[in-house]
Amino acid sequence: MSSAAATPATEVLLPGTVDPGGLQVRTRHLPPPATGRVLLRMDATGVSFAEQQMRRGKYYDQPPFPFVPGYDVVGTVVATGPGVDPALTGRRFAAVTKTGAWASLLHLDAADLVPVPDGVTAAAAETVAVNGVTAWQMLHRTAHVPHGATIVVLGANGGVGSTLVQLARHAGMTVIGTASTRHHDTVRRLGATPVDYRDPAVYRRIRDLAPHGVDAVFDHVGGPGLQDSWRLLRRGGVLVSYGTAATKDEDGNSRLPVLKLFARLALWNLLPNGRSAHFYNFWAGRRRPEAFRARLREDLTQVLALLADGTLTAQVAAEFPLREAAAALALAESRTVAGKVVIVP
Structure with a gap:
């Protein structure tokens, strides 16, 4: 059980549709964790494509501004709420949060x-974390x-793409992956x-490598090129779309x-x-929380085990301290x- 004292936490706030430099850093005091929850010290979080869309107000089903972004987190439990095993304190965990992980401390459900x-x-x-589960x-x-x-x-050098290639x-x-020449x-x-x-x-080059078509295409781009991805498939092939990167800079309704x-x-x-x-919708099935969590736990455990035994190699592009989240976001958006x-932290 945690003490009654509030704990100061540093958070990065997304105040609205701003450039990366418009992110704000604030400090607020977190109360002790409630029943079934823990207080987690952030050891690492990351920049995903979701945050790049969220800052433009373009991510499907994002919360209203202002909010703290951060789709996933790895951290150490520092306090437990009622109903949570105190033995979790001091242990490291990963979790998918959708928002809220760009913080030095955060509350999470122990489940x-x-x-x-x-x-x-x-x-x-x-x-x-989110990239590995998505790919798996x-x-x-x-x-x-x-x-x-x-x-x-598509995007074989990216966070999801590089994990998907390895899996x-x-x-x-056999994998054909698109990326810039660098x-x-x-x-x-x-x-x-x-x-x-x-x-x-590019699609003719892929067809040259697989003249009889391919068994699956994983496309995060969407837009007009999705038709070309569909045409690459042989009979029995599967197209998996998991994003609309082609329209991320367009104005208008984010849902359209x-x-x-x-x-x-x-x-x-x-x-x-x-x-x-x-x-592919990461959050499909969340209306059945127990089943959703069980599937997520099973799949992330599989991916973490492959990382631990060396089958997967972590692709860390760069590391930034929390207070430099704006620079981290700008680099991620640079596609370099x-x-x-x-x-x-």
């Missing part, structure tokens, strides 16, 4: 904590890609064949591009050509780095 294996650094674990679930729960398949990963290679798949060596080291995403003929995407995927699934299209930008 959302997933143990981090000994020997895995906080920064390394952070790179596979898309590959094994959504697409059900078989051993020996050939897949395409696919571990599962015996990241081709990284993509090769991960085990994929790189293709320049800036090449106007997603709704248009849903309609397009639904239409394609009506076509009698043996292919299928899916939109491979892997995930990590924020530390």
